Amino acid sequence: MKRSATSEITVEGAAGDGGAPDAAPGELADRLEAYRTELTGYCYRMLGSAFEAEDAVQETMVRAWRAHDRFEGRASLRSWLYRIATNVCLDLLKGSRRRARPMDLASPASVDTPIGTGLPEATWIGPVPDARVLAAAGDPAERAVSRESVRLAFIAALQRLAPRQRAVLILREVLSWSAREVAELLGSSVASVNSALQRARATLAASAEAPAEPLDDSQQELLRRYVDAFERFDLDALTALLHEDSTLSMPPYALWLRGRADFLAWLRGPGGGCAGSHLVPVAANGRPAFGQYRADGLPWAIQVLDVADGRITGLHSFLDTERLFPLFGLPLRYGGPKPA
Template sequence: MKRSSTSGTTADGGAVPADGGAGGAPREPVDLLEAYRTELTGYCYRMLGSAFEAEDAVQETMVRAWRSYDRFEGRSSLRSWLYRIATHVCLDLLKGSQRRARPMDLASPSSVDTPIGTGLPETTWIGPVPDQRVLASAGDPAETAVARETVRLAFVSALQRLAPRQRAVLILREVLSWSAREVAELLDSSVASVNSALQRARATLAASGDTAADTAPQPLDDAQQALLRRYVDAFERFDMDALTALLHEDCTLSMPPYALWLRGREDLVKWLLGPGCGCEGSRLVPVAANGRAAFGQYRADGTPWAIQVIETADGRIGALQCFLDTERLFPLFGLPARYGGPPPA
């Protein structure tokens, strides 16, 4: 797997020069640190499974780095030093915490008649993250594709099955393409220990059935874009015949914070016509989350209802992942508190 995007680094992964480059003016420490915020947020999100916890972890990393910057002696690159701090921040946050998951990781699919139940705490769930918070805006297309694939909700959920240090090893080695020696230095460990942890992590992910492919998907092609346009049209018109034609036969619907989830397009349509009938008249505003197409869903009265993250499969809609914590998520995605057309660019 190739190295993912590394905004703020030189071509060989080293630190940004303090003088800003050839002939440039010296850069302030805060600017040097901030150059790494996006990639560090992506790393912490993969570690923690929460956009909010990832941003808190990166902020703590920046604070610690700022306070210690005058003692940074350059024995490693600035990037390596920041990842060392971020890793220890994440490992501290993960002590004693339960692993985050998706509804399908916790139980078998429900039926349309199953009571929706009581919502579980936010700490139960893998949450969505806006692409712009974790993916570099420019870079090598192959690296960008790898980065997109490794923030996919299913893959982030699979990472949570790993012990925290194994998780860090696998992300650093397989997602960011660090050498075993570099990871050993970061973790104050040995190369043999890192290689052993990586082997165990790979085995666990293989058993989970969800690993990031070496050949990651490219940005949406014309056919996928057309599929999404047809989906928006069918959903907003609440045309169940048109929607059924777009859904994969094994399409899933999940709705954190509720544990209930459904599988199969027949059950999805029954849900929308029954318990989910309040979705009629909704409007969908496009956003981008977890390397996938996504939408902010507003009810007919203009109130926020969900962030939908869409997975496609075999030319159809394969998963509708709907996150209902709109009070926190809509501001995170830059969406207005009431529907009034697309958000400003």
Template sequence: MKRSSVVGDVGVGVEDGGRRDAQQGELADLLEAHRTELTGYCYRMLGSAFEAEDAVQETMVRAWRSHGRFEGRASLRSWLYRIATNVCLDLLKGSRRRARPMDLASPSSVETPVGTGLPEAAWIGPVPDGRVLADSGDPAETAVARESVRLAFIAALQRLAPRQRAVLILREVLSWSANEVAELLGSSVAAVNSALQRARATLAESGEAAEPEPAPPLDHEQKALLKRYVDAFERFDMDALTALLHEDSTLSMPPYELWLRGPEDIVKWMLGPGIGCRGSHLVPVVANGRPAFGQYRAGGEPWAIQVIETAGGRITGLNQFLDTERLFPLFGLPLRYDGR
């Protein structure tokens, strides 16, 4: 998916000869410098990479059109976050909460029919790290940011009322002060603190901490685990795969509600309904602060974006997203694997 430029989308600032006015070009550059962090914010708010990018583009267009009325009483960054928050809150009005399959039902069995699948708007979707994680230059900040786009954390955020969601993200993830958040929302500090307290309580009930812990970088052991996973999956060696799975590991496949828990059921699925995955090839990518792969089946057709979760030297989650027509371009992957 190609990102749109601010100037190109609103149709201003480009002269017939291809030259842009210097002042307009400078403004466009200033706005574009905030695109990645705004996309990360909107993704946490909305749970969809596609909706997040649409929300940021709308934010940029609104900012471009109203910049003449920007009085500079707040920083450009704060002003953009205010616009982005309003865009997200508008999008969330009356919308259904996005979730993961494990948020909707108990584990299925191999005999459970797959079903027809739910629409894209029902699911938390994956996102490439490069789209949402700006390079702050601070390894500690980067580690916290990676943890704050985990699929489970994004799903937990969707349990919150939209304004509570905004408060928690701004306060706990982005480290804004209560005064700054109150000004952004046109609210009081007391109301912001109350919303934050309620948001923390809701996340605690879901088992998620309101303030993400720093995500450690991949160490030698984790890299070796992933290498063994790729080898086992591509050889379709179920004994080797079983040895890598945690006893409570899960397999999910949005847009289908069906999900499985435990190595035994996962392997039964692979050898039954999932037998078409035999002979697949995995191309490494990075999604939601975690290692991921683009999965191509033996014939070269794209099948899934796999987001891999690990803990304690084992794989705890195989999250397979099957909307390949949109997801593979998002991750910069071709829609046909030619062996290279």
């Protein structure tokens, strides 16, 4: 389904079954829209794609609009919307292969390995702008959990779960729903929910990665130095910023590299086109990220960084610029730094 604006929800709903008798169309649209960000975050965790998540939420909104006159209020509007969103996601996941990162599919390659042919978009977990999935305000502890739960590594771990287990774990562990609430949403029993949660936790424990560190002053300085070194293409300066086991991945290609030596060898060789790049800061997956433009001003990649122990441990470079740059609100040609 094509993504639509709020006004388009109203038009489509008016053409369908109509709104609830106790809510004017504009009021109902506003009530539904209030849940868009958190629902998008939920669907992104379920599906691993920002584009699929937005489509799933749009379908949720349309279904809610059309059925709102039959909503009896036995559950909260929020719970009802999550029930619809869960059903939409489970339908989308029927028969589909799980999305992954390059490192989830194969062993690291060497810098001399041919890059190969790009794989279809449905193969990969994609990045998502923080503003689409994370609340701008709220309890700091809850916001920290939310940021951690949209990290690429966590999304990749979720994709290893069966779809219903995935829903149970997100609702229980990320959104703090009770087992009874989740059972009601899924039309299941509390015992079944607890069993699914136990199995999901065991699966995630086997593939867990260390939690991300908070973006404090030292990390901000690390990022400043990274931008400076990358834009000057000073590989000696970049060497000091990379962890010895740092990784480089470049979806839609399956090839990925591990180790500072191969990382830098790639930049000196096949990645030499990065010389003269401009980096524009964005926020993705709860982590620091950049829109990378080539020296000629054309978009090259969305970079999402992993940082730990004062070093850059991973660079995920997503090359589908035609779709991703508009998603992040970036122009398709570099116009220079924004005025201070």
